[in-house]
Amino acid sequence: MNFMMNPKTVLTVIAVLNALHGILWIFFLPLPEMGEEAVLIGTTYGKIVGCLNLVIFSILFFSRELEPASIKRILVGTGVGFLFLNALTINHGIIKAEELGELATPLPVIIVWALITIWMLSAGLRKEQ
Numbered sequence: 001m002n003f004m005m006n007p008k009t010v011l012t013v014i015a016v017l018n019a020l021h022g023i024l025w026i027f028f029l030p031l032p033e034m035g036e037e038a039v040l041i042g043t044t045y046g047k048i049v050g051c052l053n054l055v056i057f058s059i060l061f062f063s064r065e066l067e068p069a070s071i072k073r074i075l076v077g078t079g080v081g082f083l084f085l086n087a088l089t090i091n092h093g094i095i096k097a098e099e100l101g102e103l104a105t106p107l108p109v110i111i112v113w114a115l116i117t118i119w120m121l122s123a124g125l126r127k128e129q
Contacts, residue, residue: 005122005123005126006123007068007071007072007075007123007124008064008068008071010075010119010120010123010124011060011061011063011064011071011074011075012060012061012064014060014075014078014116014120015056015057015060015061015064016057016061017116018053018054018056018057018060019053019054019057019061021050021053022049022050022051022052022053022054022056022057023050023054024050025046025047025049025050025053026046026047026050026051027050029042029043029046029050031043032101032102032103056078060074060078072123072124072125072126073124074124075120075121075123075124076120076121076124076125078120078124079117079120079121079124080121082113082116082117082120083117085113085117086110086113086114086117089105089109089110089113090105090110092104092105093105093106093107093109093110094107094110
């Protein structure tokens with residue numbers, strides 16, 4: 001089986017990316033100039049999102065030792081969940097970009113999320129040869 005399409009490899013990479021994403025949300029959330037209350041709300045939500053990313057990391061990382069068929073089901077389920085994230089990033093980065101200004105999702109982020117989702121789903125749905 002191709003190393004890049006190996007379900008365990010995909011699961012590990014996605015888990016680590018979620019951990020990095022969570023750490024970035026918790027510790028390095030950029031906020032535009034806002035009032036003190038808005039910054040407090042933004043940082044609180046950033047920490048919540050970051051912690052949820054770390055929960056996803058934990059689930060995916062500790063699922064690596066399952067049977068390949070189970071790992072594939074986890075990849076498909078996670079990939080379906082990431083489709084919702086893709087819809088949100090497209091909405092915030094393209095549809096509402098003008099309205100959101102600096103808070104709009106950058107196009108490279110949209111592309112990266114889409115590629116990760118495609119990779120997960122294709123590895124999870126791929127038939128054994």
